[in-house]
Amino acid sequence: MTLGRGENPTRVKTRLPHLLMGVGILYFLVPLLWVVVAATKSQPDLLDSPALWFAEFNLFENIGQLFREDDGAYGKWLVNTALYSGLSAVGATALAAAAGYGLARFRFPGKRLFETALLGMIMVPATALVLPTYLILSEVELVDTMWAVILPSLLSPFGAYLIRVYVDESVPVELIDSARIDRAGELRIFWQIVVPMMRPAIVTVFLFTLVATWNNYFLPLVMLSDADLYPLTVGLTTWFNTAQQEAGTRMLFNLVVTGSLLAIVPLIVAFVLLQRFWRSGAAAGALK
Amino acid sequence: MLGTTWLAKLRGGLAACGLLAVAACGGAGGDDGPVTVSVWAWYPEFKGVVEAFNATHPDIKVEWTNAGTGADHYAKLKTAITAGKGAPDVAMVEFQQIPTFVILDALADMGEHGANEDEGLYAEWAWEQATDGDKVYAIPVDGGPMALMYRKDLFDQHGIPVPTTWAEYAEAAVKIKAADPNAHIASFGSDGGWLNGLMWQSGCRPYGYSHTTAKDQVKINLTAPECKRVVDLIGDLVDKGLMAKDPFFTADATAALDSGKYWTWAAAGWTPGYLAGSLKNTTGKWAVAPMPQWTAGADEQGDWGGSTFTVTKQAKNPKAATTVARELFGKSEAAWEIGLDKAFLYPLVKDVAADPAFTGKAYEFFNGQKVNEIFVPVSEKLGDFQFTPFQDFVYSELDDRSAEAMTGGRSWDSVLDEAQKNVVTYAEQQGFKVSK
């Protein structure tokens, strides 16, 4: 599209962006649409019918079969995933909120070193940590329990960083000082004054850690061997492998697809519903 | 919704077993009640097998976990072995992996608990691979004697003779292409185990290892003529576009098998069940023939796949674990009923394989052909074949180097030369003395 042929500037102003966004919507949406469409198909239709159009509507049968297969394994995985990511996100957010506030508003020995190290912390490749973490957790008999997934997920250096930046910008030091003059305890100041003020940052960190644990694959794969404890990612991959290697006895591709759809829906809903909060939180990370 | 195991695990993890109480946690149950034996396996329909075992063994309770299929299962097993805890009492291990776990010092010798008595029960080649001298590291379960599945209807329709030698196979490939330009004789599946099976069938014996006799010596000879002729032939077919390139077991490969795109598949004793379950359009059109031979009239055979039960060194009660490994399938009729009819395993228990109920079974998928009449003699004919204690590395060399050849990155002729070189380097780096 060419510009500047004497067109009305406001129309030029919106036509190019809209074109870009239209292409973008297609690009981002088509694969997701495929999942939705494929989840409505029976196993034979999945292999035979056109990829992006509906065949016989089989979604409810798929969902029924999904929750019955392997004695209701999928239901357990769903509950596990919600539990692991919920607990991890709450814990990680609480730790990050306290630490971020502590770093933003206090001075104590070793603080600068610790702040510098935060950036370094996120560069460590996961493969380097999974094995030693496994060895350590196996010493305390926590391997193959939910804690093996939750405890390592409590660590969120970026969360701490984001909160620190946000507090720095949005929580006036004067407010804290006046509360101190009123002889409020530090914990009370944090809980009653600071936390409400940094709600957007807290929602952001919560959502990001929630997604990270919800989507984590490698850590639970290594830590867990009991299928009753699997989260969705590991469970679905197990089914996918089964579908490939034992296709003769169990064709599970339709379940993998339907299960994938149900695994993404809750997160997308959470993001849409909470978008006002996390967008201003993310803005803090981008701007300040 | 959340089972009791789940809660028990949570509680057990937190309360009972603190850092200092590790020793108190490890022990097997008390004096009363059955001994619990944990098993990791990924056989299909395995639940019924476990139930059958528990019903007939009041003193032992098997707790089964599906810890993943193939690589995932091994990754977890190796991690648990490295950690020194967390491994199951009994683990499913495929034949080619046995020496790997032996050298990791992961497997208990079941010979100490009377497993040598089972020697006569299993196909000789399988027993050979599962044992080392009088040490019994594994109890065979299922195998994969190879044979040629082919589209009988298409071969008949176009008057193409079913190949009995590999030379005829190559000729058939040309005729198939002529009959249908979109068709291929088969696909190069990029599967180390499959290539290994074909080399085995060619009389190639590339590896030699015995942990008991010399644990730091290994034989690697991937460049013997019997090995190279396999890769040369297949590579030539791929280069000429007569053989397709889809990896096995992908949806693409399955669809191609079901749509007349591939006319043959040199596969194994477990394949009939696999095909019958996944191909719907071509039921009744397939048939099984013995593998093509390298020398007309010869009877060389190979195996692709198969698995065993092993007892790990972390087993709390190795004796009970040995019983589990030996008797989960073993002579159990109930287990084999499931194994044969639902899981489509090829039985390595000689009596089960020789049973008319097995050999005489007519397969609708193969238009009523009694295909096991072909597989059983193959299994009986299979001779000695050894694996290296680092077979994962060897298979990934075979896969990666042939993938390079498949995509034009190297000549097929150099695939095994390069793999040989890399495997020898790796073996020496791992401290082995390598002979050819």
Next chain:
Amino acid sequence: MRSTPITAPEADDPPPLAPVESRARRRSRRVTAHPVAGTLFVLPFFLVVVAFLVVPLGYAFWLSLSSKSLALGTRFSGLDNYVRAFTDPLLLDGLLRVVLFGLVQIPIMLGIALAGALALDAVTTKFAIAFRLIAFMPYAVPAVVGALMWGFLYSRTFGPFADLPTLVGGDPIDFFSVSLLLVSLGNIVTWAWTGYNMIILYSALQGVPREMYEAAVIDGATPVQIALRVKVPAIKQAISLAAIFTVIGTMQFFTEPQIMARFAPQISAGYTPNLYAYNQAFAYSDFHYSAALSFALGFLVFVVAYAFVFVNNRRRGKRA
């Protein structure tokens, strides 16, 4: 893209860090010398860092200082594993591949993200809101699910795209062929992370004061000129930090190639450095060498990221 980090779950692609200097100047006025309370606020987080980052890292480093050979057992070997790593052709191949991949994919992805962010900044219609939400959705799709999904979509049998060229008489596309494999992988990563980066850049754009380009509007600059000459320079810092985190994620490229290997046999054991480290540990049982590989990789990432920050700061310093 990327491995699923166990310590810093969102390490993959966190939103860009803020510029440091302006804050540093202000901080002295704003902090309280209250060491006990401050320490107590940071302590729980610090303990988790120690337990799940410092100790495992230390342990991994200790592991990397000894070697285990299958035949000879374990022995202390000092830095031998590192010498081996930097002369290991498999590692170097993988490293080169990932660098090439990053050099092409990162600019494309950030370019699209920036274009999207500028578009969002220019219009505020319902359509724009829909676009913003849809573009962000892939972020909520687990990498494992995303890779499986694209595996299906690329498939010749039931994917919608492979046969497109046949409509105009061309040959079907093989997304897993050598020439296209990296492109196919790059597309998966781009699909998953563009929206995320776009939101970050869009948030940064929202913070640019309107006065900054009112003058340009009066001067008669076109919207495109304003976007390129005023808005983009204004959020340069956010862009370069997004780039750093993308570089970090790319260097740790793991999940997508690992899943895709089921469809594409030419994804070898050493296709990416992280995949190689994984295979060394979990397939070949060489946890010592694997730890050394991970460390070497982490070190390289560290050097690259800091070099990036350094160059960036110097460039800014010169301008100012």
